Amino acid sequence: MIKVFFTDSSRRFEQADSLAFAGVSPSVLPTVVLRSEQTYQEVLGFGAALTDAACYVISGLPAEPGKALIDNLFSADQMGLNVCRLAIGASDYARMDYSYAETPEDSDLRHFSIDYDRDYILPVIREARKSNPDLFFFSSPWSPPGWMKTGGSMCGGWMREKYLEVYARYFLKYLQAYAEAGVTVNAVTPQNETETDQLGNMPACLWHPEFEMSFARDYLAPLLKEHGLDTKVWIMDHNYIMWKRAKWMLDDPAFKDVVDGVAFHGYQGSPDMMTNLHEAHPQTHIYWTEGGPDLGDTYEIDWCHWGKVFTDAMRNWSRSVTAWNMALDEKGTPNIGPFPCAGLVTVYADTHQISYSGQYWAMAHFSKTVQRGAKRIGSSEIAGISNVAFANPTGEKVAVFTNPGLAKEIRLTYEGKQTVVRLPANSLVTLTWE
Numbered sequence: 001m002i003k004v005f006f007t008d009s010s011r012r013f014e015q016a017d018s019l020a021f022a023g024v025s026p027s028v029l030p031t032v033v034l035r036s037e038q039t040y041q042e043v044l045g046f047g048a049a050l051t052d053a054a055c056y057v058i059s060g061l062p063a064e065p066g067k068a069l070i071d072n073l074f075s076a077d078q079m080g081l082n083v084c085r086l087a088i089g090a091s092d093y094a095r096m097d098y099s100y101a102e103t104p105e106d107s108d109l110r111h112f113s114i115d116y117d118r119d120y121i122l123p124v125i126r127e128a129r130k131s132n133p134d135l136f137f138f139s140s141p142w143s144p145p146g147w148m149k150t151g152g153s154m155c156g157g158w159m160r161e162k163y164l165e166v167y168a169r170y171f172l173k174y175l176q177a178y179a180e181a182g183v184t185v186n187a188v189t190p191q192n193e194t195e196t197d198q199l200g201n202m203p204a205c206l207w208h209p210e211f212e213m214s215f216a217r218d219y220l221a222p223l224l225k226e227h228g229l230d231t232k233v234w235i236m237d238h239n240y241i242m243w244k245r246a247k248w249m250l251d252d253p254a255f256k257d258v259v260d261g262v263a264f265h266g267y268q269g270s271p272d273m274m275t276n277l278h279e280a281h282p283q284t285h286i287y288w289t290e291g292g293p294d295l296g297d298t299y300e301i302d303w304c305h306w307g308k309v310f311t312d313a314m315r316n317w318s319r320s321v322t323a324w325n326m327a328l329d330e331k332g333t334p335n336i337g338p339f340p341c342a343g344l345v346t347v348y349a350d351t352h353q354i355s356y357s358g359q360y361w362a363m364a365h366f367s368k369t370v371q372r373g374a375k376r377i378g379s380s381e382i383a384g385i386s387n388v389a390f391a392n393p394t395g396e397k398v399a400v401f402t403n404p405g406l407a408k409e410i411r412l413t414y415e416g417k418q419t420v421v422r423l424p425a426n427s428l429v430t431l432t433w434e
Contacts, residue, residue, distance in 0.1 A: 008427035013364040021417035029411040030382040038378030045082035046367040048323040048344045052094035053334040057327045057347045059120035074131035083320045088141035092202040092337025099145040114177045138187035142203035156200030168219035187232035202337030213255045221258035232260035240269030243277045250281045261285030271312040278317040288313040292324030293359045295342040306362035307402030307428045311386040365430045369398045401429045
């Protein structure tokens with residue numbers, strides 16, 4: 001029996017009548033061939049970023065609906081989100097610009113403090129992990145403290161080489177302080193979007209690739225090892241088009257040895273650039289770490305756009321998909337930066353009503369069916385339809401189809417059997433079978 005789940009104009013991840021496999025017979029239908037003997041990357045999971053803004057919006061809900069939203073997002077029997085991004089200090093989606101070491105030239109970090117995060121950020125993160133104990137957290141800074149940079153501000157400028165060792169200790173203090181507050185961080189990136197200063201309009205920092213290499217290889221990794229932390233290091237955290245930067249850095253064997261993976265954003269370039277990197281460095285993992293919807297007429301119905309984005313990421317070796325803000329209000333705030341964006345969910349400030357983005361429903365087709373430890377398996381492609389398939393650790397198979405066009409039928413063949421799948425117009429369809 002094949003379970004079938006639809007998202008289309010009238011349904012949102014709704015289970016429909018089951019299908020069955022039968023013997024293969026001649027057909028003129030476009031055919032997707034699944035090959036379970038072809039295995040690719042192992043899946044880490046799916047989720048979104050618990051930014052300052054997202055935690056503030058979620059924390060503003062009354063206790064009962066707030067818990068219901070957290071359970072909806074994280075509980076294994078609901079959305080089951082299990083890979084979330086955290087910000088080390090302020091991102092552009094924050095209530096204010098801040099770091100954990102505001103005292104200039106405090107190279108001993110005597111005034112280091114995560115107190116800003118204690119009010120609502122850490123409580124929401126802890127509640128999320130309570131709802132899903134298997135949550136994997138990775139953390140990214142949008143800027144070091146301003147005094148470690150050219151220009152002296154968190155907004156724009158370059159990282160200064162003389163502070164690399166101090167900044168490694170800053171990371172260590174962050175990881176230790178978060179652990180003491182009940183939150184284990186599993187991975188870090190040295191910098192969000194290493195090659196942009198966003199014209200000084202938001203927390204951001206330019207990093208020369210040699211500085212990023214030195215920071216991770218010579219300072220951060222040895223310090224983590226010295227203190228018994230197994231926190232993974234992911235590099236770059238920037239667009240597809242930057243894959244050659246990552247390749248060049250990983251060509252250094254000593255640097256490659258301390259790097260678990262490369263984090264990609266989808267704003268520039270094409271997802272096949274992740275495959276370019278994989279082919280150059282196949283032992284280094286790949287992660288898709290940022291991309292969010294916009295407010296507007298298509299906010300609640302653009303699931304096909306995101307279904308294709310997520311499918312492309314997974315077909316090009318990404319182990320995870322992490323969207324941008326988990327939640328924002330109806331104005332796309334709090335936001336101290338120049339870029340408009342919407343949350344995976346929208347929480348209306350006055351009414352506490354919650355609306356769900358097309359991105360949320362696209363994510364559901366993956367997070368609700370694809371387990372951590374699943375392996376992507378081979379699946380052929382047909383024109384106009386995106387697809388990706390997985391084998392869960394339980395042996396269950398999952399196939400996700402995105403059809404942005406008119407309704408059509410396709411044939412799916414698997415191990416000498418076939419079934420006919422109807423794909424409604426503008427739909428995501430997920431099949432699961434033992």
